[in-house]
Amino acid sequence: MPKVDSKEGRENRLGRIQTIVQEDYERIQSAPGPYVILNLTPDATAVEVRERYERYERFYRAENFQRLGDMDLTRKALDIRRAIGGAMVEIQTRAEARDIEAGLPTPNDRPALPDVDPDASAMGDIYFRDGLSYLRLGDFNAAREHLERACSYDPSRGIILANLAYTRFKLDPTKKEHIEETGRNLSQAASMEPDNPEIFTLMARFGINTSDQQMAHRAIERLELLKPDHPRLERLKKRAKY
Secondary structure, three states, rough: OOOOOOHHHHHHHHHHHHHHHHHHHHHHHHHOOOOHHHOOOOOOHHHHHHHHHHHHHHHHHHHHOOOOHHHHHHHHHHHHHHHHHHHHHHHHHHHHHHHHHHHHHHHHHHHOOOOOHHHHHHHHHHHHHHHHHHHHHHOOOHHHHHHHHHHOOOOOHHHHHHHHHHHEEEHHHHHHHHHHHHHHHHHHHHHHHOHHHHHHHHHHHHHHHOOHHHHHHHHHHHHHHOOOOOOOHHHHHHHHHH
């Protein structure tokens, strides 16, 4: 059996690399869309897309091929690297367009948040925690009262606004004006804290409860990207038929 550093071992390794590169190169030449370039199906999740892109990006770095002394192989590797970079940009652009259509925030939507005095912030946090306790007890009226006080003390926290909006919706889930206001407030909360998975959990639940499948699916996709091990994720997927 040849050693790894033997001439035969190096030739075998180079042969495997050449086969991989040629297969990827042929695929990107005839690929009908960005998912095919990444060797994925269009229903791939955001996490799967990111993982696949990072794997290809590491493999097709120029320095990995320049030392092999095969200029044609290096050229093809760089072509593949450019193709996967373009595919990732296209997928992200499509995702942002769907976010806008579904009323979800994009990374550039974060608004300027008000400055909050530390004492007011501390009071807001106390009322917020009490509001969450009442929510767990199912006392929505008391929860709303405490969350409204929390929001008045600290209007800079999107998670407080999100819980307040969802609590108001739970108190009257049939009134059209409340549904529309809840959607706007949840979108605003998400733009304030776009990296907070709990906000997207509430958005997904709201989308499910109002039969807004587009909002539910996009919120679940964002939640999966932010926190793939979130304890509510699988249940939300099941309810939303995601």
